[in-house]
Amino acid sequence: MRWADLFAMSLGNYGRARLRSVLTTAGVAIGTALVVLLIALATGAEDNVRRSVFSIGDLRLVTVQPFQPGANGLSAVPRTITDEVVAQLRRIGHVESVFRQFDAPLGTIVEGGDDATIRPQGIEPNAPVDRGDLLAGRHLALGDRAVAVVPGNIARLIAPSVASAIGRRVTMRIGGAVKLGSTRIGGSGTPRDYGITVIGVFDEQASGTSVRIPLDDALAAGADNRGLTPDTIKQSTGYSGIAIEADDSTNVADIVRGVQELGFSSFSLKQVIEQIDQGFGVFRGILAGIGGVALLVAAIGIANTMVMSVLERTREIGIMKAVGASPRDIRALFLAEAAYVGAFGGIVGVALGIAGGQVIERIIRNLNPRTNPGPIFVVGPDLILAAFALAVVVALVAGFLPARRAMRMSALSALRYE
Amino acid sequence: MGVPAVEMQGLERVYRSGRSTVAALAGVTMAVERGEFVAVMGPSGSGKSTLLNIIAGLERPSAGVLRVDGEDLAALDEAALARHRARRVGMVFQAFNLLPRYRVVENVALPLAFAGVEPAARHAKARALLERLGMAARAEHRTNELSGGELQRAAVARALVADPAILLADEPTGNLDSASGATLIGIFEELNAHGQTVLLVTHDAQIAAHAGRIVRMRDGRIAE
Ligand SMILES: Nc1ncnc2c1ncn2[C@@H]1O[C@H](COP(=O)(O)OP(=O)(O)O)[C@@H](O)[C@H]1O
Numbered sequence: 001m002r003w004a005d006l007f008a009m010s011l012g013n014y015g016r017a018r019l020r021s022v023l024t025t026a027g028v029a030i031g032t033a034l035v036v037l038l039i040a041l042a043t044g045a046e047d048n049v050r051r052s053v054f055s056i057g058d059l060r061l062v063t064v065q066p067f068q069p070g071a072n073g074l075s076a077v078p079r080t081i082t083d084e085v086v087a088q089l090r091r092i093g094h095v096e097s098v099f100r101q102f103d104a105p106l107g108t109i110v111e112g113g114d115d116a117t118i119r120p121q122g123i124e125p126n127a128p129v130d131r132g133d134l135l136a137g138r139h140l141a142l143g144d145r146a147v148a149v150v151p152g153n154i155a156r157l158i159a160p161s162v163a164s165a166i167g168r169r170v171t172m173r174i175g176g177a178v179k180l181g182s183t184r185i186g187g188s189g190t191p192r193d194y195g196i197t198v199i200g201v202f203d204e205q206a207s208g209t210s211v212r213i214p215l216d217d218a219l220a221a222g223a224d225n226r227g228l229t230p231d232t233i234k235q236s237t238g239y240s241g242i243a244i245e246a247d248d249s250t251n252v253a254d255i256v257r258g259v260q261e262l263g264f265s266s267f268s269l270k271q272v273i274e275q276i277d278q279g280f281g282v283f284r285g286i287l288a289g290i291g292g293v294a295l296l297v298a299a300i301g302i303a304n305t306m307v308m309s310v311l312e313r314t315r316e317i318g319i320m321k322a323v324g325a326s327p328r329d330i331r332a333l334f335l336a337e338a339a340y341v342g343a344f345g346g347i348v349g350v351a352l353g354i355a356g357g358q359v360i361e362r363i364i365r366n367l368n369p370r371t372n373p374g375p376i377f378v379v380g381p382d383l384i385l386a387a388f389a390l391a392v393v394v395a396l397v398a399g400f401l402p403a404r405r406a407m408r409m410s411a412l413s414a415l416r417y418e
Numbered sequence: 419m420g421v422p423a424v425e426m427q428g429l430e431r432v433y434r435s436g437r438s439t440v441a442a443l444a445g446v447t448m449a450v451e452r453g454e455f456v457a458v459m460g461p462s463g464s465g466k467s468t469l470l471n472i473i474a475g476l477e478r479p480s481a482g483v484l485r486v487d488g489e490d491l492a493a494l495d496e497a498a499l500a501r502h503r504a505r506r507v508g509m510v511f512q513a514f515n516l517l518p519r520y521r522v523v524e525n526v527a528l529p530l531a532f533a534g535v536e537p538a539a540r541h542a543k544a545r546a547l548l549e550r551l552g553m554a555a556r557a558e559h560r561t562n563e564l565s566g567g568e569l570q571r572a573a574v575a576r577a578l579v580a581d582p583a584i585l586l587a588d589e590p591t592g593n594l595d596s597a598s599g600a601t602l603i604g605i606f607e608e609l610n611a612h613g614q615t616v617l618l619v620t621h622d623a624q625i626a627a628h629a630g631r632i633v634r635m636r637d638g639r640i641a642e
């Protein structure tokens with residue numbers, strides 16, 4: 001039998017019991033629409049989260065922390081990042097640059113009053129934290145001493161405007177009591193004052209307390225505070241953290257492995273994203289499973305309809321066999337009919353899913369105009385194709401047993417059937 | 419004479435239901451030569467339909483040899499048997515067995531559809547046959563708009579559409595009034611006059627009288 005005849009014939013069969021076909025198809029359409037809608041929702045959510053993670057920072061960055069690997073929260077085992085460690089880190093493959101950081105004890109900018117509590121971060125020029133977020137002035141440069149890049153809120157405490165803070169000489173008091181929010185905490189070590197010049201102001205969105213100062217200034221202040229020398233501080237306390245930049249974000253995993261082999265814990269956005277992807281894979285699977293249950297119910301509907309239609313058409317099957325239909329022809333006829341249910345249901349379902357997503361999205365935005373601007377439902381061509389294919393496959397599977405039953409029917413007993 | 423249209427040797431068909439067995443055919447040996455018009459007569463239950471169904475490839479014999487147009491049916495698998503039904507034999511039933519959903523011309527062309535012939539060619543062939551059987555005006559009708567005689571003529575056209583080696587008819591006049599029955603048997607005679615081999619089952623002596631040869635059956639055997 002030719003394919004064209006097969007499909008024409010089974011289309012005729014599909015259209016014969018119209019109400020029943022429509023209802024069965026509707027079942028498939030609803031199941032497919034649910035699958036599309038739920039997966040689109042999961043994809044949209046994942047896209048949103050990924051977008052916001054991307055906006056946080058550079059995917060090429062790996063931060064080395066002064067802990068052993070596997071550190072989480074309370075169980076962190078400290079490890080010292082000495083200059084030898086830094087040298088080893090530099091030798092890891094795909095490492096483009098390494099930036100050391102040393103955090104001096106908490107302090108205040110005296111001119112800013114009580115609220116000007118600061119966390120002095122000693123960093124190297126062009127460190128990833130000190131890039132592209134200036135409101136005024138400049139970033140730290142090579143050879144700078146006794147200068148600081150401060151957040152906008154601190155700048156406004158010491159000067160009428162952000163711009164006029166540039167060039168001001170202020171007193172940075174390291175150690176001593178500070179106020180953090182509404183609580184007052186006693187200082188560590190001996191408080192000491194340092195005169196510094198504000199050279200830049202950064203957007204305080206990143207941090208309202210971090211003050212960026214040259215690495216050597218921070219080391220000196222940390223040493224003073226504890227009555228040591230910078231060299232002994234480097235050996236005993238070590239650096240607070242190391243920022244490593246990979247040559248490419250795809251090599252971040254290699255660097256993370258290298259850092260772990262050296263016995264240090266690390267953090268990278270790239271890995272966060274991979275974890276997010278994994279998590280969303282599970283989320284998407286669960287949602288798809290829910291949609292799949294709807295499709296399963298539809299499949300049972302198809303199987304039921306097909307069984308009825310095989311029974312009703314017993315005599316017809318007998319006649320067809322008697323005049324030359326092969327068992328395969330008969331099976332193909334019923335499978336094609338099931339495929340029509342799947343295909344029509346799939347098309348309608350995909351359309352329904354897309355339209356439903358748009359309607360729901362509009363309703364949500366009307367109810368809450370401040371909803372995240374990214375699309376809530378994301379339907380790509382792969383989802384459309386996959387959902388359609390799924391509907392057809394589910395229908396074929398559901399139609400398989402009834403079709404086989406029709407195929408195996410004896411022609412003679414089918415002819416005698418009334 | 420060449421290869422007979424149908425050749426049977428010791429053909430048997432045994433039905434088993436529980437402990438009892440019925441031998442519908444208990445060793446039939448006969449041949450239908452090409453161009454013959456043979457009528458099979460015999461009382462009800464004598465195995466006439468079983469014989470025809472086996473020749474048509476609708477069921478398989480329990481024992482014996484059966485060749486149709488020289489081909490041994492025992493060697494055919496289900497798919498080949500389906501081709502045999504589509505192309506080598508044409509069967510006319512007492513109950514017409516047309517598909518009510520399709521037009522007459524589609525019904526007639528159906529065996530060719532299963533044989534893989536494309537629509538234009540098979541419908542042309544079907545129309546030509548309907549015309550020959552005086553049914554041209556009915557070609558586009560649905561079967562529920564036809565009289566019994568017309569239905570059976572359409573069924574004959576369907577049986578002939580693939581130019582079968584033999585036309586099989588199982589009590590084709592059984593559901594017809596006598597006038598329609600006479601018309602139908604006239605058609606069979608006419609077809610046979612043009613060389614069509616016909617094997618007809620009937621219990622009506624008047625119908626059988628039109629055949630060139632009459633074979634009588636009793637209890638699954640040829641009764642001489
Ligand atoms: N499918 C079947 N199962 C059991 N017995 C059958 C079956 N078909 C036919 N028979 C029996 O075989 C015998 C011959 O039947 P059949 O060929 O129909 O006779 P006829 O056509 O001459 O009336 C009958 O006794 C009938 O009951």
Ligand SMILES: [Mg+2]
Pocket residue numbers: 466467468588
């Ligand atoms: Mg009979």
